[in-house]
Amino acid sequence: MKYSIYKGGRHLEIVQLFSDTFPFEENNEEGSLIGKLAKDLLNRTSETDLKVFLCTHEESIIGCVMFSKLSFHESKADVWLLSPIAVKKGWRNKHIGSNLINHAHSFLRNSGVQIIVTYSEIDFYPKVGYKPLSVDTIQTPLIVACPNCWIAISLKDSIIRPITGKSYCVEAINDFRYW
Ligand SMILES: CC(C)(COP(=O)(O)OP(=O)(O)OC[C@H]1O[C@@H](n2cnc3c(N)ncnc32)[C@H](O)[C@@H]1OP(=O)(O)O)[C@@H](O)C(=O)NCCC(=O)NCCS
Secondary structure, three states: OEEEEOOOOOHHHHHHHHHHHOOOOOOOHHHHHHHHHHHHHHHHOOHHHEEEEEEEEOOEEEEEEEEEEEEEOOOOOOEEEEEEEEEOOOOOOOOHHHHHHHHHHHHHHHOOOOEEEEEOOOOOHHHHOOEEOOOOOOOOOOOOOOHHHEEEEEOOOOOOOOOOOOEEOOHHHOOHHHO
C-alpha cells in the first residue's frame, strides 16, 4: 500500500473511483454528482488551491482524498476543505481511509496548513481527529442544512481560534448540492 500526493496524469481513474463509490441514489444521481465534483476540482482548480492524495496498490488507485483552499477576505489563515474522499469497495474498513487522511495531514502540516474543515454527517471523521466546529468560529462558505455536520481539525494549535468574516470555497465546490 502506497500513500502519496497526486502529481497528475490519472484524472479519469480518479473520477471513476468517485463515480463508482457514491451510487447511493437509485438513479445513481449522487454517483454522477460526486464524480462531477472530483472532475471539476481536478480540471477547474488551480494547482495552488488543490491538493490530492492517493492510496495505490500495485499501481491501482484504491483511495483518494481531495483538499481545496478555503479563503477569507479578512484573514490569511491557512485553511483547507476536505472533500471528497473515497476508498474503493472491497478495501474499506482496513484503515486505508484513515491512513490516507493522516498521511495528507502530515504533508499539509509540513506545508504550513493550520486547519482542515469538512462538512459531513458520517462518524468516520472523529476517528481521525475531527471535532464539531461552530459556524461562529469559521463560517461555512454556503448556507448549510446541517450546521452540526461542520467539523474540523487543527494541524498546529490545540484550539481553533475564530476567523472573522465570510469564507470562500473554490468554484468547483461552490454549489449548494454539495452542502
Ligand atoms: C468513509 C471511508 C472513506 C472510510 O475509509 P475506510 O478505509 O473504510 O475507513 P477506515 O478503515 O480507515 O476506518 C477508520 C475507523 O472509522 C470507522 N469508519 C469507517 N467508515 C465509517 C463510516 N462510514 N461511518 C462511521 N465510521 C466509519 C471504522 O470502523 C474505523 O473505526 P475503528 O478505528 O474504531 O476501527 C470509506 O469507507 C468510503 O469510501 N466510504 C464511501 C464514501 C464515503 O462515505 N465518503 C465520505 C463522504 S463524507
